[in-house]
Amino acid sequence: MYELINVDKKFPGVHALKSVDFKIGRGEIVGLVGENGAGKSTLMKVIYGAYQPDGGDITIDGTKVRFQNPRQAMDHGIGMVFQEQSLITNLTVMENIFLGFEQQFVSYGVINWKAMAEAARKQLAKVKLDIDPATTTSKLSFAQRQLVELAKVLTLEERIDGDLVILLDEPTSVLAKEEVELLFSLVRELTKRASFIFVSHRMDEVLDLSDRIYVMKDGEVVDVVAHDDADVDAIQHKMVGRDVDKEYYREQKQKPYQAEAKPLVAFNDVSVAGKYSDISFDLRPGEVLCLVGTEGSGREAILRTIFGLETPSSGTVALKGETVTKFNAQAGVANGVGYIPRERKVEGIVAGMNVYENMTLSQMGNYANSGVLRIGEEKSLAKQWIDRLAIKTPDVYKDCGGLSGGNQQKVVLAKWRSAGSDIILLDHPTRGLDIGAKEDVYDMVREMSDDGVGIILVADTLEEAIGLSHSIIVLKDGVAQKRFDCSPGDKPSLYDLVHHMI
Amino acid sequence: MSNVLTRDVLIKWAPLIVLLVLVLFFTMMEPRFFSLRNFARIGISSAPALMVAIGVTFIIIMGSIDLSMEGTVSVCAVVFAFAFIALGGTLASWAWLAIPLALLVGGAIGFVNGLVHVLLKIPSFMASLAMGFVGTGFALLLTGGDRIRVEDDLFRSLLTERWFGFPIMCYVALLFLLIAWFIQSRTTLGRNFYAVGGGEELAHASGLNVNRVRIMGFALAGIFYAVGALLAVGRIGIAETATGSNFMFVSITSVVVGGTALWGGIGGVWNTLIGVLIVNVINNGMVVIGLPGYVQDGVLGILVIAAVVLSTDRKSVTFVK
Numbered sequence: 001m002y003e004l005i006n007v008d009k010k011f012p013g014v015h016a017l018k019s020v021d022f023k024i025g026r027g028e029i030v031g032l033v034g035e036n037g038a039g040k041s042t043l044m045k046v047i048y049g050a051y052q053p054d055g056g057d058i059t060i061d062g063t064k065v066r067f068q069n070p071r072q073a074m075d076h077g078i079g080m081v082f083q084e085q086s087l088i089t090n091l092t093v094m095e096n097i098f099l100g101f102e103q104q105f106v107s108y109g110v111i112n113w114k115a116m117a118e119a120a121r122k123q124l125a126k127v128k129l130d131i132d133p134a135t136t137t138s139k140l141s142f143a144q145r146q147l148v149e150l151a152k153v154l155t156l157e158e159r160i161d162g163d164l165v166i167l168l169d170e171p172t173s174v175l176a177k178e179e180v181e182l183l184f185s186l187v188r189e190l191t192k193r194a195s196f197i198f199v200s201h202r203m204d205e206v207l208d209l210s211d212r213i214y215v216m217k218d219g220e221v222v223d224v225v226a227h228d229d230a231d232v233d234a235i236q237h238k239m240v241g242r243d244v245d246k247e248y249y250r251e252q253k254q255k256p257y258q259a260e261a262k263p264l265v266a267f268n269d270v271s272v273a274g275k276y277s278d279i280s281f282d283l284r285p286g287e288v289l290c291l292v293g294t295e296g297s298g299r300e301a302i303l304r305t306i307f308g309l310e311t312p313s314s315g316t317v318a319l320k321g322e323t324v325t326k327f328n329a330q331a332g333v334a335n336g337v338g339y340i341p342r343e344r345k346v347e348g349i350v351a352g353m354n355v356y357e358n359m360t361l362s363q364m365g366n367y368a369n370s371g372v373l374r375i376g377e378e379k380s381l382a383k384q385w386i387d388r389l390a391i392k393t394p395d396v397y398k399d400c401g402g403l404s405g406g407n408q409q410k411v412v413l414a415k416w417r418s419a420g421s422d423i424i425l426l427d428h429p430t431r432g433l434d435i436g437a438k439e440d441v442y443d444m445v446r447e448m449s450d451d452g453v454g455i456i457l458v459a460d461t462l463e464e465a466i467g468l469s470h471s472i473i474v475l476k477d478g479v480a481q482k483r484f485d486c487s488p489g490d491k492p493s494l495y496d497l498v499h500h501m502i
Numbered sequence: 503m504s505n506v507l508t509r510d511v512l513i514k515w516a517p518l519i520v521l522l523v524l525v526l527f528f529t530m531m532e533p534r535f536f537s538l539r540n541f542a543r544i545g546i547s548s549a550p551a552l553m554v555a556i557g558v559t560f561i562i563i564m565g566s567i568d569l570s571m572e573g574t575v576s577v578c579a580v581v582f583a584f585a586f587i588a589l590g591g592t593l594a595s596w597a598w599l600a601i602p603l604a605l606l607v608g609g610a611i612g613f614v615n616g617l618v619h620v621l622l623k624i625p626s627f628m629a630s631l632a633m634g635f636v637g638t639g640f641a642l643l644l645t646g647g648d649r650i651r652v653e654d655d656l657f658r659s660l661l662t663e664r665w666f667g668f669p670i671m672c673y674v675a676l677l678f679l680l681i682a683w684f685i686q687s688r689t690t691l692g693r694n695f696y697a698v699g700g701g702e703e704l705a706h707a708s709g710l711n712v713n714r715v716r717i718m719g720f721a722l723a724g725i726f727y728a729v730g731a732l733l734a735v736g737r738i739g740i741a742e743t744a745t746g747s748n749f750m751f752v753s754i755t756s757v758v759v760g761g762t763a764l765w766g767g768i769g770g771v772w773n774t775l776i777g778v779l780i781v782n783v784i785n786n787g788m789v790v791i792g793l794p795g796y797v798q799d800g801v802l803g804i805l806v807i808a809a810v811v812l813s814t815d816r817k818s819v820t821f822v823k
Contacts, residue, residue: 307707309707329706329707329708329709330709330710330711332709333708333709334709339707341707348704349701349704350696350697350700350701350704350705350767351700351701351767352696352700352767352768353696353697353700353767357693357696357697361693361697361704361705361708361710362708362709362710364690364693364694365690368689368690371689371690371691372688372689372690373688373689373690373693375688415708
């Protein structure tokens with residue numbers, strides 16, 4: 001009944017959806033799986049009206065529709081239960097449930113709270129949640145909030161005559177096992193009235209719940225599997241299956257790291273409560289160590305710990321043989337750690353400051369006499385690194401906010417390298433870069449390894465992780481699953497990794 | 503660059519253009535406006551305001567705001583006047599020590615201001631507003647509501663002695679403007695202000711001690727408020743609780759009209775100079791062409807809104823709180 005035909009969506013530089021066909025019948029539960037960046041969230045956003053497709057049609061019961069915004073999609077019975085909890089925590093449960101639809105309880109400009117509470121209780125009963133609708137949302141557990149979200153979407157039942165389509169985006173990520181089962185039985189019951197689209201990283205859950213499964217890769221639907229034919233291995237192969245180009249990742253330039261040398265970073269059973277637990281590894285000079293896992297598996301938290309932005313709750317971290325006692329960014333920088341975060345605009349470069357100002361930001365003390373800057377030296381440093389990394393900028397005075405993503409990334413790298421950092425943390429260093437700029441980054445990674453720099457990488461894709469790294473640690477829910485050795489010619493396959501990730 | 507008149511270029515030069523247009527406008531309305539005597543008058547009214555505005559410029563570049571200037575100026579003025587008279591009453595005696603004392607008091611108030619803001623994690627506008635009230639109250643306590651006259655000829659030569667038609671206080675203000683420029687462009691502290699204002703997260707992730715920068719910023723602003731207080735006392739020869747009055751509106755208006763962005767990272771002391779001149783040219787020009795005072799306030803208010811509208815890229819700002 002709800003159908004997408006040949007839907008296309010492009011963003012600058014990215015073809016996010018490539019003529020996707022998608023169909024969901026009455027009372028059906030459809031699973032949607034794919035790697036990070038495969039186009040799942042874009043597809044979801046098109047479905048619930050947050051994005052308008054560039055091409056193709058959306059039809060409901062054969063009638064063409066076009067949603068300008070999520071509200072219009074809701075009016076057609078399409079609701080979204082968000083992965084990020086979308087409830088406003090300082091409002092009560094009932095206010096959240098009827099947020100934006102309070103008009104039905106208003107007479108003469110005054111809200112009839114009793115009527116709203118009554119109506120809210122009815123919604124909560126649908127999800128079998130027995131709480132006072134006047135409870136402040138922040139007092140609820142995550143599982144309860146998830147159910148309130150569902151109850152909120154189910155108000156569509158009363159408002160809309162036709163069929164409902166409800167999207168569930170990673171609804172189980174914060175739930176315990178029993179809570180997941182409860183949610184699933186609820187969803188199955190509700191299929192009398194609604195169809196569900198279920199997105200999850202947990203393959204077993206998708207297989208368990210879904211009648212059909214759409215497998216996405218690179219913005220395309222690569223397969224649709226029926227529940228009875230579904231096979232985890234086959235689906236995983238389809239999610240990642242593509243050939244890796246060894247040249248592209250500069251594999252021929254990968255040299256063995258200095259395995260005998262003193263480790264630059266040593267983790268000994270380190271845990272950060274709620275983020276990851278009992279992680280141990282050594283990073284040696286010249287090594288590229290890649291942390292692989294899904295979003296929230298603890299990769300970023302490990303990077304942040306090394307840099308000093310997170311303090312471990314147990315275990316010891318040693319940098320260059322010295323056990324770290326004070327966890328803050330200043331100590332991290334002083335220990336020679338350079339952090340290249342994912343959000344370049346937020347944490348990578350200061351827009352509004354020019355090239356040399358950005359480059360010396362972490363090492364201003366080296367370019368100043370009692371607080372007075374030696375700007376001439378800063379400029380010559382910047383010139384030197386502009387040449388060395390082939391940074392495309394008219395001059396050192398250019399505002400870094402006006403540089404392209406790849407060149408911004410180079411400025412960030414130059415900042416740390418010129419300051420003598422020999423432990424470099426790369427968080428998605430190629431995200432949002434075009435292919436040429438990516439290759440530049442790969443070259444830089446190899447050069448840094450040759451110089452004896454230790455690199456910890458959270459890669460944008462699995463291929464990148466495999467192609468660039470000497471070693472890989474696969475993480476799942478904050479626990480190290482397996483360590484792979486990735487010497488050139490003897491690298492693990494994508495499938496080996498995915499197998500341990502989900 | 504095919505398109506020379508881009509938005510950025512326009513924003514960069516708009517304040518200066520506005521200033522020139524204003525001067526031209528008032529000159530056409532009343533030719534006497536364009537005279538050395540009148541420019542000296544504008545200079546005299548601008549000098550104390552420029553000092554205070556430069557102080558708050560640093561804070562605004564950091565993305566914070568400081569509203570303590572009125573209280574700080576009053577306290578500095580009163581403390582200066584008391585110390586000056588107690589130590590001999592003329593610059594030729596030990597009374598000159600009152601000048602560094604006033605600067606020290608200004609810096610100390612700013613320092614406390616910064617501590618309250620950073621350590622107690624109180625938003626800067628609230629912390630500084632409260633400190634400002636404390637200052638005003640303290641000044642009143644010291645004076646008991648009296649006016650303290652500072653009648654030393656040597657000190658008053660700030661106003662009375664003129665070089666090339668402008669009184670010495672204008673040159674003092676210019677000197678401190680250059681010092682401020684040096685701090686802004688040549689010191690790690692100045693660079694840190696921009697880094698914190700342009701990206702606090704990033705500054706932190708680059709190993710900067712952001713809290714220390716903030717506290718230093720408030721202390722520095724306090725010193726400039728003290729300079730403003732000294733010039734204000736030199737101008738009228740009186741220190742009282744009301745010495746600080748009206749500096750809040752004038753200084754913040756000047757900073758904003760000069761093109762320094764309220765969310766930090768963009769702008770500088772030269773922008774503030776232009777802003778102060780715009781505000782004072784309007785004030786002066788309206789008097790010269792004979793418009794009543796309330797029109798001036800109205801015009802300034804409109805100018806502030808226009809300046810913020812022009813300097814805000816509304817596409818990138820979704821919510822304004």
